[in-house]
Amino acid sequence: MIRFNLPHTTNNELKYIEQAIKLGRLSGNQYFTKECQSFFEKRYDFNKALLTTSCTDALEMSGLLASIEPGDEVIIPSFTFVSTANAFLLRGATIKFADSSQDTPNIAPGEIKKLINSRTKAIVVMHYAGVACAMDQITALAKEHNLFLIEDAAQAIDSYYNDKPLGSFGHFSSFSFHETKNLISGEGGMLTINDEEYTKRAEIIWEKGTNRTAFFRGEVDKYEWADLGSSFLPSDIIAAFLFAQLEQLDDIQQKRVAIWEYYYEQLKPLGDKNDIGLPYVPEYATNNGHLFYITCKTKSERDQLMQYLQNNGVKAIFHYLPLHLSDFFQENYNQNYYLPNAEKYSNTILRLPLFYDLKKEEQNYIVDKIFQFYRR
Numbered sequence: 001m002i003r004f005n006l007p008h009t010t011n012n013e014l015k016y017i018e019q020a021i022k023l024g025r026l027s028g029n030q031y032f033t034k035e036c037q038s039f040f041e042k043r044y045d046f047n048k049a050l051l052t053t054s055c056t057d058a059l060e061m062s063g064l065l066a067s068i069e070p071g072d073e074v075i076i077p078s079f080t081f082v083s084t085a086n087a088f089l090l091r092g093a094t095i096k097f098a099d100s101s102q103d104t105p106n107i108a109p110g111e112i113k114k115l116i117n118s119r120t121k122a123i124v125v126m127h128y129a130g131v132a133c134a135m136d137q138i139t140a141l142a143k144e145h146n147l148f149l150i151e152d153a154a155q156a157i158d159s160y161y162n163d164k165p166l167g168s169f170g171h172f173s174s175f176s177f178h179e180t181k182n183l184i185s186g187e188g189g190m191l192t193i194n195d196e197e198y199t200k201r202a203e204i205i206w207e208k209g210t211n212r213t214a215f216f217r218g219e220v221d222k223y224e225w226a227d228l229g230s231s232f233l234p235s236d237i238i239a240a241f242l243f244a245q246l247e248q249l250d251d252i253q254q255k256r257v258a259i260w261e262y263y264y265e266q267l268k269p270l271g272d273k274n275d276i277g278l279p280y281v282p283e284y285a286t287n288n289g290h291l292f293y294i295t296c297k298t299k300s301e302r303d304q305l306m307q308y309l310q311n312n313g314v315k316a317i318f319h320y321l322p323l324h325l326s327d328f329f330q331e332n333y334n335q336n337y338y339l340p341n342a343e344k345y346s347n348t349i350l351r352l353p354l355f356y357d358l359k360k361e362e363q364n365y366i367v368d369k370i371f372q373f374y375r376r
């Protein structure tokens with residue numbers, strides 16, 4: 001069986017974990033945490049980066065930082081992972097779902113615009129497959145209406161909109177280091193705070209609502225309860241694991257992008273014949289090799305292809321079920337939507353195995369099976 005994902009490690013994870021143990025400080029905000037954070041701040045020019053235990057946690061921090069309250073409306077894509085919505089529902093927000101674009105699964109700026117009103121407090125975007133949303137238009141909308149802009153950049157590490165790194169547009173942005181992402185620490189994530197004004201408060205929320213971070217820097221003489229917060233910071237053991245990955249970031253990225261491009265080239269004949277759809281990367285966006293998907297013409301064709309691959313020992317998967325169609329949302333929130341593009345992508349996307357250690361022979365085999373399916 002060719003697995004869908006196999007977490008890649010670099011050899012130095014255990015070495016750094018051992019080093020963390022020897023340093024004798026295993027809680028959060030220790031040596032490796034600081035090393036990882038400053039790596040990201042320098043490389044991508046983020047104003048401030050804070051490691052978190054997951055991207056989900058980073059999104060929840062965004063909800064707190066934006067002071068979302070009951071009555072506030074938050075616009076999010078329907079075609080995304082549940083955490084994008086939960087983070088704001090947990091604060092009592094009313095969620096408003098926007099449809100995907102026609103040519104990418106990303107949120108459509110025109111659909112955001114239609115949903116903005118006097119109750120709107122924030123726009124949340126998710127860069128699907130690490131491909132940038134239309135950030136010029138979306139940033140302009142947020143500015144014009146004085147809204148928080150929040151990026152779910154879970155899939156978007158090392159990816160750009162023109163020359164600007166994803167995760168540097170939003171007031172707050174969230175990344176994931178879950179084992180299925182490009183850089184991993186098992187579970188893990190990061191919040192970036194790009195508006196200086198919110199840095200201090202972010203550190204407090206991160207440290208259970210205390211000003212311990214400022215205390216450790218010697219800025220205050222005792223630490224105390226200062227705000228709402230929770231335990232959002234990971235152990236330094238997790239950060240030590242992640243640091244090993246960061247040292248290999250360029251290698252990991254090159255490898256993943258090469259695998260992505262090989263799929264694209266090999267499958268292009270099927271795309272040219274319109275048997276399948278291939279991913280579209282707009283002029284302004286980069287491809288960070290996070291995930292490779294094809295689109296089929298119908299849901300039943302997609303499901304048959306997925307089964308065919310499964311029968312031939314290849315694990316391919318689909319996602320996301322549009323959030324507006326979930327039983328949970330429909331049963332609890334009295335809102336009706338017709339979001340044809342989100343539904344189209346949900347019905348037709350098939351993700352192929354893509355991981356660092358995927359072999360060329362395996363990729364050739366997967367491609368062959370897809371050709372066979374369409375030749376039948």
Ligand SMILES: *Cc1c(COP(=O)(O)O)cnc(C)c1O
Nearest residue numbers: 054055056081083154176178189
């Ligand atoms: C992976 C992912 C998440 C969740 O990340 P965790 O680190 O597992 O919490 C959230 N949003 C999107 C779009 C994702 O792909």
